[in-house]
Amino acid sequence: MRKITKRSAAILTASIVGVGALGGVAMANGWLVGGKGYASAAGSTVTPMRADITLSGRIFPGAVLNANAQVDNPNEFPVKLTTIKNPAITATKGGAANPTCVTDLGTAGAASVTPTLPTSAPVIPAGAENASIVLPLTIKQTFPQSCADTLINLTFDFEGTSAV
Secondary structure, eight states: OOOOOHHHHHHHHHHHHHHHHHHHHHHHHOOOOOOOOOOOOOOOOOOOOEEEEEESSOOOTTOEEEEEEEEEOOSSSOEEEEEEEEEEEEEEETTEEOHHHHHHHHHHOGGGGOOOOOSSOOEEOTTOSSEEEEEEEEOOTTOOGGGTTOEEEEEEEEEEEEOO
16 A cells, blocks of 8 residues: 555545535535526507697797697607608698798798707607697798798608607
């Protein structure tokens, strides 16, 4: 039989303690068990929003007004408004159509009567009815004189993104 030196006894003891410790850790932690999980979800429906806007005063070249909007958001999520565009314009003067005003507004640029979104775009809460939003509106100096004493109606598109 071989003689056990102090060094080999220390190594043998450390090995036994190490293996025992590993076994103890394995027993203390229990068995490792894995599995799989499954989930499904339905995407929300995207429903068009609606807005009605009234102005805080009459329009003329250089007028600075507020466009007070009442917005409905029937969606399940809030919407951050990002764009107002594509205004369709009709104009009546004295109860009759005023095509000259419409033509001149087209020449001057419909943006001369279209509200703009503020830098920090408004967020319409989920499920909102008549959420009140104030949009700045500055009538450009190019606003045509042919539109004086005329009722101007705008139908426009607005867009937004889901916001959380």
